[in-house]
Amino acid sequence: MNVTVLSKEQWDLIILESPFSTVFHTSWWNTLLSNVFGGSWEPIYLNSKNQNYLLSLSFGGPWGSLGYISGTVGYGGFLPLHSAGMTLNEYNELYTKFKNETNFTLSKVVSIPGVISDLDNGLATRILYFDHRGYDSIFNSFSTSVRTAIRKSERVGISITDACLEDVGEITKLINETQANVGACYLTPYELILGIYMSNKNGYIIKAMYGNKIIAASVFIFNVNEVFHFLNGWDREFSLLNANYGILNYVIKKECKSKSRLNLGSSHSINLDRSKKMWGAKKSFYLSIEGN
CATH class of the missing domain: 3.40.630 (Aminopeptidase)
Known part of the structure; x- marks a missing residue:
């Protein structure tokens, strides 16, 4: 070797x-x-x-x-x-x-x-493959409940936009609160989220606004092949407005022509995995080897 x-x-x-x-x-x-x-x-x-x-x-x-x-x-x-x-x-x-x-x-x-x-068992993520399809074709492949949730987020007035530098602190707090609520093993530091924001070549942050309030936000990182949904935070008070659906739909529309896939990440619960499946994301397995 x-x-x-x-x-x-x-x-x-x-x-x-x-x-x-x-x-x-x-x-x-x-x-x-x-x-x-x-x-x-x-x-x-x-x-x-x-x-x-x-x-x-x-x-x-x-x-x-x-x-x-x-x-x-x-x-x-x-x-x-x-x-x-x-x-x-x-x-x-x-x-x-x-x-x-x-x-x-x-x-x-x-x-x-x-x-x-x-490899067909063990650790897994969910990946939505774009397969050179246009956005309309991808949208039509979503489950009925996903399409309905997207339309609801639009109907109630959720605004989906790119975050600005002044938002990073508030978004980090929102992400950390969500991580604490789901029992994450650590809270992502502000410095990492800021570093992702500052590199527009490899990452960006999308926020969902309801009026003047950020009620959800996601951090995405990418290379020439893949977009990865890295972090997400949301305000539980506004969870019924489906802001996270609006964010994912926004990114799929943005990236489906230039990237081959969107990796939605591993799931900490069966319900979360089932939700990702409803977007048409397929299970993909990976291996973790530990020890000398």
């Missing part, structure tokens, strides 16, 4: 070769995490059995010092530079080979959804 540590510039060019790459693989994202949380990032290029792969590794900071992690916030793992993906056996074999033949001690590796072609 041949292993090379790349520069940020080399890495960002090479990841464009893989249809599986996500925003979590970009140097922008990994540098932002290092700036906010501490620790270091190393972009790795490797060749095994005449196949080329990328591996994004983080070390230190809140991730600890017991070993390297690939997929600290979001996905990581082995990124094949070919379109066929990998079988579970191939993935595990590559993981073992990298661990045994290099000086990198791995403590956790989180794969990309869909990259392991025969």
Whole structure:
């Protein structure tokens, strides 16, 4: 196995070769995490059995010092530079080979959804594939209840717009309150949300207004292939106005011509997963390997 540590510039060019790459693989994202949380990032290029792969590794900071992690916030793992993906056996074999033949001690590796072609259980996200369809075709594929909720958000006067810099503090508070209500393992810091807002090349924040009040907001991050619904917060007092439906519909309309998919993320409950399915999002499995 041949292993090379790349520069940020080399890495960002090479990841464009893989249809599986996500925003979590970009140097922008990994540098932002290092700036906010501490620790270091190393972009790795490797060749095994005449196949080329990328591996994004983080070390230190809140991730600890017991070993390297690939997929600290979001996905990581082995990124094949070919379109066929990998079988579970191939993935595990590559993981073992990298661990045994290099000086990198791995403590956790989180794969990309869909990259392991025969993985059909375990951890999962929901992905809405645009498949070169126009917005009208995508809208018609939503369940009746989703279409009704979108129309209601419009009828009651919800305004969906891009957030401005002055909104970031209020939106962070709204997101943190929602995270606390659902029992999230940590509250996303203001600095990370601000960093996403400040990079219009890789992220944006959408807010839902009812009158002069922000009642919901979502943070989206993206690369050339995929938009990821990263964070969401809403005011429970106004939940019946369906502002979150309006936000997702706004982003789908915005991105369906230029991106291939919208990743709606993992779900903390069966009801949330069922809700994402009603948008036409398909389940996609991924793998998390922990321990040395």
